[in-house]
Amino acid sequence: xxxxxxxxxxxxxxxxxxxxxxxxxxxxxxxxxxxxxxxxxxxxxxxxxxxxxxxxxxxxxxxxxxxxxxxxxxxxxxxxxxxxxxxxxxxxxxxxxxxxxxxxxxxxxx
Amino acid sequence: xxxxxxxxxxxxxxxxxxxxxxxxxxxxxxxxxxxxxxxxxxxxxxxxxxxxxxxxxxxxxxxxxxxxxxxxxxxxxxxxxxxxxxxxxxxxxxxxxxxxxxxxxxxxxxxxxxx
Numbered sequence: 001x002x003x004x005x006x007x008x009x010x011x012x013x014x015x016x017x018x019x020x021x022x023x024x025x026x027x028x029x030x031x032x033x034x035x036x037x038x039x040x041x042x043x044x045x046x047x048x049x050x051x052x053x054x055x056x057x058x059x060x061x062x063x064x065x066x067x068x069x070x071x072x073x074x075x076x077x078x079x080x081x082x083x084x085x086x087x088x089x090x091x092x093x094x095x096x097x098x099x100x101x102x103x104x105x106x107x108x109x110x
Numbered sequence: 111x112x113x114x115x116x117x118x119x120x121x122x123x124x125x126x127x128x129x130x131x132x133x134x135x136x137x138x139x140x141x142x143x144x145x146x147x148x149x150x151x152x153x154x155x156x157x158x159x160x161x162x163x164x165x166x167x168x169x170x171x172x173x174x175x176x177x178x179x180x181x182x183x184x185x186x187x188x189x190x191x192x193x194x195x196x197x198x199x200x201x202x203x204x205x206x207x208x209x210x211x212x213x214x215x216x217x218x219x220x221x222x223x224x225x
Binding site: 030031033041042043044045048050088092097098099100101102103 | 112143145151152153155158166168200202208209210211213214215216217218219
């Protein structure tokens with residue numbers, strides 16, 4: 001079935017450093033969603049990107065959808081300890097089901 | 111608080127047993143999804159129900175079954191449990207069956223431990 005590849009699997013940064021996670025698909029996506037899961041918590045919806053080349057910002061978080069709608073990225077500027085968690089991208093595949101990437105686990109050293 | 115409730119929070123049982131996980135979606139949401147998350151793993155989609163009907167099926171084992179009731183709550187039944195079934199089971203709900211702007215809201219999960 002359709003897969004959504006996400007890299008890196010783990011990222012350790014010092015507080016204040018930037019962080020980026022990438023999501024790639026072999027097929028064109030209708031849209032892509034991003035979720036964050038804090039340690040011990042449940043996934044929480046962050047944002048959805050729909051248009052080719054779309055860029056959306058949420059404070060220090062910048063989300064991009066590729067021109068070909070096959071890739072997406074999440075960039076965090078000047079990480080804080082509150083950014084700790086696993087970030088997942090998810091794409092709608094085979095009808096209405098969401099296929100999640102493997103996630104990028106971010107740790108931030110104070 | 112996402113508005114999605116799941117019970118129980120924790121479940122410890124033995125191999126070969128059968129358990130039922132329960133989920134109540136957010137008010138107004140018609141879709142319910144079930145996911146399995148093993149330790150340090152991603153989210154594996156199991157099954158989706160929309161307004162009482164099965165909508166989509168993932169890699170759900172034959173030992174597992176689910177249903178959505180007229181009041182829209184859902185139950186996931188796991189039988190002949192094996193050690194490898196130990197995981198976090200999340201329920202999520204959304205307003206629609208699919209499509210754009212149909213974000214999913216996750217419940218707190220049920221942690222299943224099979225001994």
